[in-house]
Amino acid sequence: MTVPTYQQPTERGYYGQFGGAFIPEMLYPNVEELRQQYLTILADPAFQQEYQQLLRDYVGRPTPLFEAKRLSARYNTRVFLKREDLCHTGAHKVNNTVGQILLARRLGKTRIIAETGAGQHGVATATVCALMGMECIVYMGEVDMERQKPNVYRMRLLGAEVRPASSGSKTLKDATNEAIRDWISNPVDTHYIIGSVVGPHPYPDLVARLQAVISEEMRKQLLEQTGSELPQYVVACVGGGSNAAGAFYHFLEDPEVQLVAVEAAGHGVHSGHSAATSVLGKPGIIHGSRTLLMQDEDGQITEPYSLSAGLDYPGIGPLHAFLADSKRARFISVTDDDALKAVVECSRLEGIIPALETAHALAVLDQLGAGPDDVVVVNLSGRGDKDLETYIQQDLM
Amino acid sequence: MNRIQNAFQQDKKLLNIYFTAGYPQLESTVPILKALAEAGADLIEIGMPFSDPLADGPVIQASSTVALHNGMNMRVLFGQLQGVREQVPDTPILLMGYLNPVMQFGVENFCREAAGAGVDGVILPDLPLDDYVAEYQDIFRSHNLRPVFLITPQTAPERIRRIDELTDSFLYLVSGPGTTGGANTQAKGVQEAYFERIEAMNLRNPRLVGFGISDKQSFEQACQHAEGAIIGSALIRALEGAEDAPAAAAAFVSSIVQ
Numbered sequence: 303m304t305v306p307t308y309q310q311p312t313e314r315g316y317y318g319q320f321g322g323a324f325i326p327e328m329l330y331p332n333v334e335e336l337r338q339q340y341l342t343i344l345a346d347p348a349f350q351q352e353y354q355q356l357l358r359d360y361v362g363r364p365t366p367l368f369e370a371k372r373l374s375a376r377y378n379t380r381v382f383l384k385r386e387d388l389c390h391t392g393a394h395k396v397n398n399t400v401g402q403i404l405l406a407r408r409l410g411k412t413r414i415i416a417e418t419g420a421g422q423h424g425v426a427t428a429t430v431c432a433l434m435g436m437e438c439i440v441y442m443g444e445v446d447m448e449r450q451k452p453n454v455y456r457m458r459l460l461g462a463e464v465r466p467a468s469s470g471s472k473t474l475k476d477a478t479n480e481a482i483r484d485w486i487s488n489p490v491d492t493h494y495i496i497g498s499v500v501g502p503h504p505y506p507d508l509v510a511r512l513q514a515v516i517s518e519e520m521r522k523q524l525l526e527q528t529g530s531e532l533p534q535y536v537v538a539c540v541g542g543g544s545n546a547a548g549a550f551y552h553f554l555e556d557p558e559v560q561l562v563a564v565e566a567a568g569h570g571v572h573s574g575h576s577a578a579t580s581v582l583g584k585p586g587i588i589h590g591s592r593t594l595l596m597q598d599e600d601g602q603i604t605e606p607y608s609l610s611a612g613l614d615y616p617g618i619g620p621l622h623a624f625l626a627d628s629k630r631a632r633f634i635s636v637t638d639d640d641a642l643k644a645v646v647e648c649s650r651l652e653g654i655i656p657a658l659e660t661a662h663a664l665a666v667l668d669q670l671g672a673g674p675d676d677v678v679v680v681n682l683s684g685r686g687d688k689d690l691e692t693y694i695q696q697d698l699m
Numbered sequence: 700m701n702r703i704q705n706a707f708q709q710d711k712k713l714l715n716i717y718f719t720a721g722y723p724q725l726e727s728t729v730p731i732l733k734a735l736a737e738a739g740a741d742l743i744e745i746g747m748p749f750s751d752p753l754a755d756g757p758v759i760q761a762s763s764t765v766a767l768h769n770g771m772n773m774r775v776l777f778g779q780l781q782g783v784r785e786q787v788p789d790t791p792i793l794l795m796g797y798l799n800p801v802m803q804f805g806v807e808n809f810c811r812e813a814a815g816a817g818v819d820g821v822i823l824p825d826l827p828l829d830d831y832v833a834e835y836q837d838i839f840r841s842h843n844l845r846p847v848f849l850i851t852p853q854t855a856p857e858r859i860r861r862i863d864e865l866t867d868s869f870l871y872l873v874s875g876p877g878t879t880g881g882a883n884t885q886a887k888g889v890q891e892a893y894f895e896r897i898e899a900m901n902l903r904n905p906r907l908v909g910f911g912i913s914d915k916q917s918f919e920q921a922c923q924h925a926e927g928a929i930i931g932s933a934l935i936r937a938l939e940g941a942e943d944a945p946a947a948a949a950a951f952v953s954s955i956v957q
Contacts, residue, residue, distance in 0.1 A: 322827070322830070324827060324830075325753075325825060325827070326753060326754040326825055327850065327851050327854060328754065328849070328876070331853040331854070469757075469760055469764075470750065482753050483756075483878050486876065487878065488876065489851075489876050490853075587797075590753075599803070600772040600774075600800055601799040601803030602749065602750040602767060603799075
């Protein structure tokens, strides 16, 4: 029995009291097969060679770590941006899909399904399916299809079928339900590429490991640029939590590094229109995982809200629930309005238009308490192209 | 011997009917339960509606949404079931639903209320076997509640044996890949081979086949390799828009058993 750490869940997938695999029997054989094989496959040198080569030549890694001098001057601290927005497809999501498609091939699967919220994970999945010549079906909430039209078109252009999820709030939670139902109906030939550190064990650990390349590179780049591998702060936005898991991963066991997870407060944490799960959630089960969950007193899952389609998930990954519960990470929530201000600020000061999700992380720079010599790394998880229609509607200028 | 085991003493194929509590109206639960029993349902599963029913198809999802909108919850359901055994004395009653609402209600509270109402068994598809054994089994047993577990065509033989050891009720054989209420698209030979494989294992518990059974013909076909079958979505469809829901429920059961 391994000793659970922040990085490594128990054999049954628990981080503290969070995690596990609460799935109907129809999913058990698939999830169990994945559980038994994922560590072996990830550790296989042939897999690693193929994965690393694709990360370098296809995704464009390592992504730069950029010292943002004008933001630094503005906040009187040293701000570094980890440029995941420069990944192929425009966000960190592709780190995971490249790894999982290679895994799916080794499991003998021929059909890929995925859920998507903002569409970034859907695009990243459709992309690797095109690359590998595999069938791809992406479930997306009807509401999200409307607010992220360019990504819907991208997925279709890449050859994927986009199926609308029309139940519940018609957003990410419901797209995930539909993807799981598809997997139940297609248990033999299909692999489900989950896009975040959510779902039944081993998905949270699998996705965290595939995103961990972000913090692995950060350490090397920080050593070169600042003389120390360790910053004082690492900041990332959290919906399900995949970019935060990747940005935190190699700092989890370094307690001197303050980890800051930024959730979407929507119209305000207690406005009734929010997705601030660490504040509003209590332990419960969603999509096969025991985690912090926004729910009513009867255990019905409630509808989250955020202007950003990538953050309106009523749960958070079990790793993040544990980081919140154990206070290893500090959780801050940011409203739609403050995130939009951060979009403008980053665009004007650094010439980088961030995704609306990412802008939540940029919006807390004045709340960290960072001093002039402190190093703050913000994971710039995605670029803002997909959000232009929202930015135009919100009349940011 | 419990009510579930008693039911299986009958020399016939058993019809197990699922319906959603609080659908179509909040107060429909007990009148439908009574109508189903009187019309000849041999076992009855009462669905506890959940906002995110992963194993269910669109029909049961929609009925759950309506039921929740009507105000159904665990407290209301147990209130409705008070004294139900005076109206439905012998038919086994099972509660079926998802783990989260049960967890939030409290497992101990849930089992005490269920047993107090005369419930015989509980089906929670997303409750893992290991968690059942570690955290739930003692509580279930102390309240004389039987768990029912699902088996699918992909369930490994040793796991089927383990499931068979964990209950004294019946085994829920999922007919093929898919959620509830889906069309049965499998090749007939594939399904037969699966049923025959399970039959040949000589398990302790009787078997009921569920998922995709919708009428007399599919019921009789499913019963060829099992002690009976389970119908849910087709019954819900029969209730949809019915002026007299209990009468529609009774008519549906009659269409299967007569």
